[in-house]
Amino acid sequence: MSSLLLVCRLILSGVFLFSGFAKLRDVDGTRRAAADFGVPELFAGPVARWLPLVELALAVGLLPQATAAWSATVIGALLLLFTGAIATSIVRGKQTVCHCFGETGTTPVGWPSVLRNMVLAALAVVIAMPRDGGAGPSLLAWWNDAPPDMRPSLAVAVAALFASAALAWVCLGLLRQNGRLLLRIEALEQARPATAHVDGAAHSAPPATGAVSMPPGLPVGTMLPAFSLKDLHGRRVGNTELAALKRPVLLLFSDPNCGPCTGMRPDLERWAAQHAAQFALVVATRGAKDVNRTHYAQTAAAHVLFDADTKLAKQLSTLPTPSAIVVDAGGVIRSDVAIGQRGIEALIASLTGRVPQAANAASAAPGVGAPVPEFDLPGADGPRVRAASLRGARSLLLFWNPGCGFCQQMLPALRRWMEARPEGLPRLLVISAGSAAANAAMGLGASIGLDEQFAIGTSLGVPGTPSAVLVESDGRIASEVAVGEPAIWQLLGVMQG
Numbered sequence: 001m002s003s004l005l006l007v008c009r010l011i012l013s014g015v016f017l018f019s020g021f022a023k024l025r026d027v028d029g030t031r032r033a034a035a036d037f038g039v040p041e042l043f044a045g046p047v048a049r050w051l052p053l054v055e056l057a058l059a060v061g062l063l064p065q066a067t068a069a070w071s072a073t074v075i076g077a078l079l080l081l082f083t084g085a086i087a088t089s090i091v092r093g094k095q096t097v098c099h100c101f102g103e104t105g106t107t108p109v110g111w112p113s114v115l116r117n118m119v120l121a122a123l124a125v126v127i128a129m130p131r132d133g134g135a136g137p138s139l140l141a142w143w144n145d146a147p148p149d150m151r152p153s154l155a156v157a158v159a160a161l162f163a164s165a166a167l168a169w170v171c172l173g174l175l176r177q178n179g180r181l182l183l184r185i186e187a188l189e190q191a192r193p194a195t196a197h198v199d200g201a202a203h204s205a206p207p208a209t210g211a212v213s214m215p216p217g218l219p220v221g222t223m224l225p226a227f228s229l230k231d232l233h234g235r236r237v238g239n240t241e242l243a244a245l246k247r248p249v250l251l252l253f254s255d256p257n258c259g260p261c262t263g264m265r266p267d268l269e270r271w272a273a274q275h276a277a278q279f280a281l282v283v284a285t286r287g288a289k290d291v292n293r294t295h296y297a298q299t300a301a302a303h304v305l306f307d308a309d310t311k312l313a314k315q316l317s318t319l320p321t322p323s324a325i326v327v328d329a330g331g332v333i334r335s336d337v338a339i340g341q342r343g344i345e346a347l348i349a350s351l352t353g354r355v356p357q358a359a360n361a362a363s364a365a366p367g368v369g370a371p372v373p374e375f376d377l378p379g380a381d382g383p384r385v386r387a388a389s390l391r392g393a394r395s396l397l398l399f400w401n402p403g404c405g406f407c408q409q410m411l412p413a414l415r416r417w418m419e420a421r422p423e424g425l426p427r428l429l430v431i432s433a434g435s436a437a438a439n440a441a442m443g444l445g446a447s448i449g450l451d452e453q454f455a456i457g458t459s460l461g462v463p464g465t466p467s468a469v470l471v472e473s474d475g476r477i478a479s480e481v482a483v484g485e486p487a488i489w490q491l492l493g494v495m496q497g
Helices: 002-025 027-036 042-063 065-089 112-128 140-145 148-187 239-243 259-274 289-295 310-314 340-350 405-419 434-440 455-459 483-491
Strands: 195-196 201-204 228-230 234-240 249-254 280-285 305-306 322-328 376-379 384-385 395-400 427-432 445-449 467-471
Touching: 002 027, 002 042, 002 065, 002 112, 002 434, 042 065, 065 112, 065 467, 228 280, 228 305, 234 239, 239 405, 249 310, 259 280, 259 340, 259 455, 289 322, 289 455, 310 434, 384 445, 405 483, 434 445
Parallel strands: 249 280, 280 305, 395 427, 427 445
Antiparallel strands: 195 201, 228 234, 249 322, 376 384, 376 445, 395 467
């Protein structure tokens, strides 16, 4: 039993050593995670700085026999606190990235995270339980008690254990690097225009300018996969409920943290109300339920569904938002995936026979060589940000949202690029949604203009975040819109390691 307790201590110590060192390498990610889990912005920074050190101290405290039980007790309490925060986030439908293991943990938390923490908490309880022999022998005592002829084998076993942990760390880094390379390969492919097939006719949507190609969705003519999602009122909606609408469905994927989604929602609502006899609008949204209830308190949509874990979006390759497909009354997919406002306008045109008139200027976005539209925005750090700021040097105009998961994923590499920006590459100017505090907390070291309604991005035909355009020193647009991290690095001619 004493040896088993020592093994439990070593396992728990290894996990917290890994977690602590990983958080030290990703302090910004830890700060964002703390804020996302409800820690006030004022305290999120100190939490991000001190939590890794506390975890490392507790991991070391598990090794000596005298402090093992105390360390296990504190670890158990921390794990229960973390588990409560994760479970609350899941129940609220939030897509929260915990950064529990630094940059290696960048997927939203789910019930497997709760299960993992409960298993670790059980180990902590076993170690902390009072018993005559304490929490097992110390490492030194265990070594001294081992027969001399077994010590070389034990030393090899311990060395192999640490080597395996180091190899696992390296493999995780390689997997992340491989993922980035695959995304960049996708960025080299041409975007596929969305085509809606209605009444036997094919209607092609103009490809989104500079858009990154996405993995193909389900082929036109296949059945919509079986699904069951809760709506705003907690009712289950699935394939049967869509069929009951008895007309084509525009299945729109949205996110309350997506600037383009917010910017085009009034237009979409108006189109859905005007053409209710020709198609039904069904929205699949992610994010917090209370935010979505406010966002869609009054809507022309037939249903607003919570796709919190993006399972349906992944099946249909509609992870970028806003995006949409057409499903006919029989549940058959009748269009390719359309991304951005112009692509969705094309789908509406295929359903109604005419291109909808938008209240904004997305359909008449200026092209390469045109001047950037004038703007005057409040700055995240005080000074106002104006279109005139782009003149005098070549610039990258980056469209951003701190609440966008794709932006969060790109932020560490973008910050590293800013810290060591090669001479001759464009300077950075950011147009972002979100609060001044959330944008300032990113620590980019660039001018950030706050555009909560995404009006500037909409005027330039930007379909989502992160996106960017190059601007010449005279204030004229020098590139098509690049959408997504791989396309932005490609636009800069940078292959980020």
